[in-house]
Amino acid sequence: MNIKWKFFVLLCILLLSAGCVPSKSVEENAIVQISGYDRGGDGGRIKGTVSIPQYGKSEKKTAASELYLTVDANSIKDVEKEIQKQSSKPISIGKLAVTLYSMELAEEGISDVIDVLSRDARLSRNMYLGVVDGQTQDLIENGYTQDETTSKHLQGLIENNIHHNFPSTSLHEFLYAYYAIGMDPYLPILAQKESFVEISGIGFFKKGKLVTTLSDAKVFTFKMMKENFTRGMQDLPFQEGTIMLDNIGSTVDYKLTGTNENPGLEINVKLKSEVNEMVGVEEKPSPQLAEEMEDAFVDYFKTNADEMIELFKKEGIDPLGLGHFAKTRTRHFDEKRWEDLYPDMDIQFDVDVEITEYGIFS
């Protein structure tokens, strides 16, 4: 080996050591997992609240402690900047799992927030968005369980409900519907009830503005119209008591009817289910009773669905994505005309409920 070669190698090593991308390792970052936005007070247009989990030494790791920071700012990125001022560690939003907006803010429109979320490469597309009935700051800072951080709790809450009554939601699905033609997004509404949080309904958006909500009781019907799913429960007063329907497989099918000038839509749902609660029902389970129960459910779903469709028509929103569906089935789909026709469109809802089991006790 020659001196020059050695020099060259040395130079390379020096060069490489200069090439390190400046970075801090994981524990030196303040990892924001949940962020919430409220309408701002005097300090700025919006008020941002974040929670940063504080991981202690290994022995105490079960106990979750969190640091809550709240700032007033003018834009979403400004929130990040302002929070940086209060933090001893660099703020990292890469693991953001839940983003919440207060109802007030959502009614004013959250388009600017959506822009930031879809632009930033570091964010996950599986993040959950939600609207809070009340102040997000209070909801975040409340602290719900001993062994879970708030973000994990809320994330788990939404995820669990998606598997049951609530239609699937995530940042990606929100963006999909937000940008798609003939489709409008929706988000879960969270509400604080004393010491716990619950999903209290769905909020429907029109171009980034919250326009109307649907209560918790009707969510099942909406989900049924929206997507195929295999779980979820719905109760119904029947005779003198209540029966509980346990879904084991529901499929939905849209169909375009009518002419090109005057299009209509059919929504057909097939629901297979079990009934596992029959409080106050005197009759023994029998084919006749099953039929009666099926009819009761069909009536109930139909009324609900028709109400809902009317509501959507009135508000001019299309969370079911009917326009989006029609677009894939129509040549030269005219978005404007569709929107004009939508309020008076003939949308038929049909449901077929089949009850297969009554549990192990009769």
Add this chain to the structure above:
Amino acid sequence: MNKLNEIEGLNISENYLVSPFYVFFIICTMQVGIGILGFERYLVETAGFDAWISVLVAGGFLQVLVWVMYRLLQNGGGDIVHIHKQVFGKYIGGFLSLLFAIYALLLAFDVMITFIEVIKVWMFPGLQVWIFAFVMIGLVYYIVSGGFRVLTGIALISIVIGLPILLLKFFPIQAGHTMNIYPNIEHSPMQIMAAAKQSALSFLGLEFLLIFYPFIKDPHKSKKWAHFAVFYTTMLYFISVLVTFVYFSEEQLKQVVWGTISTWKIVEFPFIERFEYVGIAMWLYVILPNVCIGIWGATRVMKRVFPVKQIHFLRFTCISLFFPVALVAGRDPINAINNFIGTVGFYVLLYIPVLLLLKTITDKVRKRHEH
């Protein structure tokens, strides 16, 4: 055994030849490059969700092109330098070959800057580009100096490692809206053709066959592999297009710069999340053969035109590539370069049938003279 051996400068010793089978890997890996990470958006801008037809059309066109190239090469062609010499004579032919070499270099250059851009956008906004470029070009130099056999090996590894990434398409399909792909042709044939041209740009790399053809053992047997390779990549692009169409809504996709990388974002395993980081890192295996074969092809053509050792050209090109790679930065210049090279590549592809025509004519004229 190989009649190319009689042509001066093309007698490559048996040790350095590769089996016809590897043509598949080389063509595949040259065609699949950085383009596949974000080409969907450009297609959708021109032809909307009908762009899948464009991909198939482009694939069909490329199959014809493979046939043309084999025709060109088998008729006593050898490689592009030789063909140019036959058709245009020593000086003009040499000049055209040099243009081809420059095009190959540009392709390598483009892939490199785009990959660095991806890394900057998705991983390290503060990346020291010149150091990264230095290391990457060093790596390319190390591989290219191993010769064509090593390049073939890298191409093979690239395809083998690229395969599992394909399986990840499962995740976006699961989360997708399958009704999006319902055939509903709304765009005019012109728009679809325009998108086909757009997608042809992602398919570039096929034309390197004109350079490495003499390195194939029993070249006539490799024809089916070349066709199969083009078919494979067409299918790959086709599936990618469909998956992104299912996953994104049309208007959304028009705003997503790197469609395929964005679909990786939702891949989750119990031990790992956010697969795009792994995907981008693995993509190095996919783009590296592009760069290497590009540079190898360029230097090989130069060697055939000028009587200088290839290694000198290689050193020269590596050093001269380093500065532009290190200096070019920013979305807009890179987009401009991409578009420029895409257009150039499109004309190169069109030039190949023309060349076949010219060659047939000159052959006929020459034959008449002999009689």
Add this chain to the structure above:
Amino acid sequence: MWKWMRKNKKKQGDQKPSYNESDTLPEFIEVLGKSEDFIQFELDGTTRCTVSYLKTMSDSKILNRSVLTTLNSHDLHSLKEIKETIPVENVLITDDLKVIQTKVMFGYIMIQVKSSVDKVLLVPAVSLESRDVGIPEVEFSVVGPKEAFVETINTNINLIRKRLPLPQLTVKELQVGKMTSTRTAVIYIDGVADKDNVDTVTQRLQDIEYDQLVDSSFITQMIADNSNSPFPQLLDTERPDRVVSNLAEGKIAILVDGSPHALTCPTTVVEFFGASDDYYLTWHLASVFRLIRLFAVIFSVLSTPLYVAVLTYHFEMIPPELMATIVSSRSDIPFPPILEVIILELTIELLREAGARLPTKIGQTIGIVGGIVIGTAAVDAGLTSNVLLIIVALSALASFTTPVYQIGNTIRLIRFPFLMGAQLWGLVGVSMCMVFYIGHLIKLQSIGRPFFEPLYPLRFKDLKDAFIRLPFPKQVERPVLMRSEDPIRMNKDRVKAKRDIDE
């Protein structure tokens, strides 16, 4: 610019071709006479002659019982008569100084008579002091033969020959090393091994220009195609059974006197991950164990670099469930991940190195004590995180699963460039390192044959015995890599003949 490289290339032709060569017989005897163990005496009895030998090399039993008794009891006058009378086989008369020198140095007894000045009689009386054949220690296996090579080449060849009683088993002997003149045997099966390979190996052995050759590992390094590579390009084994099966595949073995290891070539990278155990178990088990070993090697090389890359740059990749564990274990560590990893890796290397240098029993103790005490203390002191401790310990453990010791060393080494890459550019850096190694492996050759073989060039036939081992009836052909002159192992039709039900 490159001129300065050429300066070194000046030929140095003024060196003596070999040290141990004298010009005349008396000169040779004079040089030897300076050593105390060189004995020379004249017999004045019935036979008048001079007997000379190296006391330390010759067997005194042969001298006393066969040579001296005969010489004293008979009346012999010429070398020819002595040769006919002495009851020892292979006695030879020669005047070739070179032969005389080598033979005497190996322990032959030299007998001279006055009547012929130049010619001498050489009686083989080599004393063969050697260790008993023991059990393999480096490549231990639970089932299968328990014999290992020893330091004597004759014993080693015996171990091979008794397993391969074939006239075609050819042993070519060379003397390598200008000072040591080490006996080196090239062993192959004529008609199975490729002639080109044999020629390459012989050629390269003959070209060795080095004064000493103490062990076979010298040869590995000297005849390697690329001596700057961290990967060994000749397989090094101490198991005669492994050598025999390699020979039967058409490979070539090199044995070196004084070394208890045989070298086989050409070899491929996957061969280093196959143990001889693999052939003693049924093929499913063997295949699974091979895959486990492969996975262990990948884990061993990549786990700590990935740890550094993910924790330093890509912590978004850590799932939230793991996040709490990792962050809380790292929360009090004062060092960045890279430093933490390097400290711990070096500690493990230290333990391993110390364990290897110490006698077996102490070595084990040191390993355990060091591992437990240092590890626990380091975690308690907050110098390393316990997650990393687990990873490092596992990766050290995994690197021991390689059946061939040499490649284990390579694996120890190659993870450090990966660590550098990870610190530099996270996963992209790891990827770059990987590409470099793959490129390097593709470039490598073993005796002119591709080292990365069943993978590139892709040979599906050889993949039958690479990552998985298919059953013996499937292994009809010898590996393509060897370009064997007789590629078929068995009759395919007879193997494949299928019986119907109840036949």
